Amino acid sequence: MTEDAAMSNFLSIFISSILVNNPLVVLFLGLCSFIGVTKKISEAWSMSVAVVIVTLISQQITFALNYALVYFDVEYLRLLIFIAVIASAVQVIDIVMKKFMPAMHRSFGVYLALITTNCLVLYVALVQIAKGYSYLDCTAFSLGTGFGYLLMMVIMAGIRERLETSNLPEVVKGTAMVVLIASFLSLMMQGFSGIGG
Amino acid sequence: MPTLHGERKEQKNNKEKLSASEQGADFFIDNIYFACIVINGFLLFDSLGGNSMQDEKTPITWDTFWGEVVERNWVLALTIGMCPTLAVSTSVANCISMGLAATFCLVCSSVLISILRKQIPNDVRITAFIVIIGTFVTIVDYSIQGISLSLYEALGAFISLIVVNCILLGHAEAYAFKNSVLATVVNAFGAGVGFTLALLLIGVPREILGSGAILGHAVVWNNFQTWLVMISPVGGFLMLVLWIVLINWMRMRKNKPAPKNDGGCCHE
Numbered sequence: 001m002t003e004d005a006a007m008s009n010f011l012s013i014f015i016s017s018i019l020v021n022n023p024l025v026v027l028f029l030g031l032c033s034f035i036g037v038t039k040k041i042s043e044a045w046s047m048s049v050a051v052v053i054v055t056l057i058s059q060q061i062t063f064a065l066n067y068a069l070v071y072f073d074v075e076y077l078r079l080l081i082f083i084a085v086i087a088s089a090v091q092v093i094d095i096v097m098k099k100f101m102p103a104m105h106r107s108f109g110v111y112l113a114l115i116t117t118n119c120l121v122l123y124v125a126l127v128q129i130a131k132g133y134s135y136l137d138c139t140a141f142s143l144g145t146g147f148g149y150l151l152m153m154v155i156m157a158g159i160r161e162r163l164e165t166s167n168l169p170e171v172v173k174g175t176a177m178v179v180l181i182a183s184f185l186s187l188m189m190q191g192f193s194g195i196g197g
Numbered sequence: 198m199p200t201l202h203g204e205r206k207e208q209k210n211n212k213e214k215l216s217a218s219e220q221g222a223d224f225f226i227d228n229i230y231f232a233c234i235v236i237n238g239f240l241l242f243d244s245l246g247g248n249s250m251q252d253e254k255t256p257i258t259w260d261t262f263w264g265e266v267v268e269r270n271w272v273l274a275l276t277i278g279m280c281p282t283l284a285v286s287t288s289v290a291n292c293i294s295m296g297l298a299a300t301f302c303l304v305c306s307s308v309l310i311s312i313l314r315k316q317i318p319n320d321v322r323i324t325a326f327i328v329i330i331g332t333f334v335t336i337v338d339y340s341i342q343g344i345s346l347s348l349y350e351a352l353g354a355f356i357s358l359i360v361v362n363c364i365l366l367g368h369a370e371a372y373a374f375k376n377s378v379l380a381t382v383v384n385a386f387g388a389g390v391g392f393t394l395a396l397l398l399i400g401v402p403r404e405i406l407g408s409g410a411i412l413g414h415a416v417v418w419n420n421f422q423t424w425l426v427m428i429s430p431v432g433g434f435l436m437l438v439l440w441i442v443l444i445n446w447m448r449m450r451k452n453k454p455a456p457k458n459d460g461g462c463c464h465e
Contacts, residue, residue, distance in 0.1 A: 026430050028284040032363055035276060079338065079357050080331045087324060116323075117361050119280050126354050170449065175276045176441040183434030190429060 010140045013133075017144030020193055024152040025186035029120040034156065035178050037111060044157035045150075047111040052146035054115050055124050058089045059142035062125040063135065082125045087116045120149060152185060257380050265387030271364045272395035273440050278364035281355045282396055283433035289412050291351055292400035293393070298341065300389025302333045302359050307373040307385035314374050326369040327360065334360045364392060399436045403427045 023029040030051075037047045062082050069075050094112050097105040105112075115121060124145050128138040159181055168177060260268075271277045281299070285291045306329050310317070317325045338356050342349045349356070359365065368388055373381045404410060407427035409417040426432050 025434075028280045028430065028433070029358075031279045031283070032277065076335060076339065079335050079360060080328065083327055083331050083360055084324075087327060116327075117363060117366055119358050119361050122358060122361050123354055126357055130354070171442050171445045176438055176445060179434050179441065180438045183431050183438065186429075186431045186434055187426075190431065 006136055010136050013137050013140040014144040014147075016195060017141055018148040018151060019189065020195055021145075022148045022152060022189050023120050023123070023145050024149055025182055025189050027123070029123050030118045030149060031182075033111075033114065033118060034153065034182065035175055037114075038153060038157040038160055038178070041154060041157040041161060042107075043111075044153040046107050047114075048146075048150035048153040050108050050112050051115055051118060051120065051149055052143075054086070054090055054093060054112075055121050055142050055146040055149075056139075057093065058086045058121055059124050059128060059138060061085055061089060063128060063138050066129050078129075079126075083122060086121050086125065090116050120145060155185065156181060257383055261380060261383045262387040262390075265384055266391040266394060270391045270395055271367070271388055272392060273398070273444055276441070277367055278362050278392065279437065281358065281362060282392075282399060283430070283437060284355050285352055286396055286400035286403055286433060286436075287407065287428045288351075288404050289397065289400050290348070292396040294341070294348055295352060295355065296389070296393025296396050298337045298356060299359055299362065299364070299392055300386070302330060302337055303365055303368060303389045303392075304382065304385045305333045306330045306365060307368055307381050308378060310369045310373040311376065311378045311381040317374075322370075322374065323366070326366055326374075330365050330369070331360045364388065395440075398440060399433065403432050403436055407432060 017023075021027055024031065024034050033047060033051075038044045062085055065081065065085060066078070069078055069081065090112060094105075097108070097112075124142045128141055131141075133141060156178070160178065163177065172180065265271075269275065272279060272282050281295060285295045306326075309329050310326060313325075313329075334357065337359070341352070341356055368385060372384050376384070401411065405416060406424045409415055409421050409423050424432070427435075
């Protein structure tokens, strides 16, 4: 494959995982945080930046680790090892950030710990192997999925901040309204289907 | 005079004469006996208790089971674990298999966690929960792959993703880690049934409207125009909204407060 073709493949996977296969509203990954931490834009922003970083780092580690699993013929341990890697990666990032970027660590707060149970990180680690992507494509896939998550979280937080002041009927307050907005966002994302191949 | 050793040898010889299927059945029964003994041992160990001081006795009532199904339904009342609910509810067959798989993992992992609750140190409990849950999810993952490859492809990564399902982790944290084994079995089974019920409540209307069938059998009139939006991701969100609004409305009419989400690993 020439460099140009590799680059265009990178871009198409990146864009299609942001828009066409958006993790939140199309693939339904990480909906808990979609409802839990979108009350304010600043919260949503911190959470999604943390998710982007963790997804990328754990994807790089699991991509390399998969070769070891195949070499030693213990592929049935993949799920356990991957979840352990993600949990420890989150811990390590937490410690490193506390030491070198205390201000950023304070803004992330508890969200960093919550990422271990976010479906999105494990999904990226497992699906990159199931799809048999090359290294560059895997990186595009994880970055795109992370940014797709960021996009939807920030949009949803913006809408919810506006809704705070509006007069909603009592029945749809809270979760019901968030899921309703999510369905509209999902409808919007269907318009992109076909982009990026 | 046949010695014990001789008897065993005779039995062994008899066993060799049995057909393969009989041998399989024998093996199965032996293992069931073994499992029963182990489980009984654990129950005894549990009732005696390492230190009975902190062992609070929770009475097992009908509410232990039924409350999890209706009142504190994890998906519809607490809105936890919605990722697999929405993703696989495009057809009823997927719903049932996902419900069974999750219930199996939930009951098995909760029982193991409840048995080991005095041994697991408090600081590393989440890691321990994830490893225990992950073991059972791997078993289910490979079993489904063996049973039906088309089902495995339809459910996609969501079988593996049971491991990060908030219902399992939330149940382990909120209930299994604090209660006796018997109460945990009943409660976990209730939670599993509640999850399957929620899947079906969302999945049945989606399949009827989206593809005009239930489990592949057509149930609508001839020139019925199928609603494509119902089998797309949008339909999942819409059905969930309808149920949540209905539940909120019923709760408001009865003036009941919403159940508190005390085990929530992912909500604020």
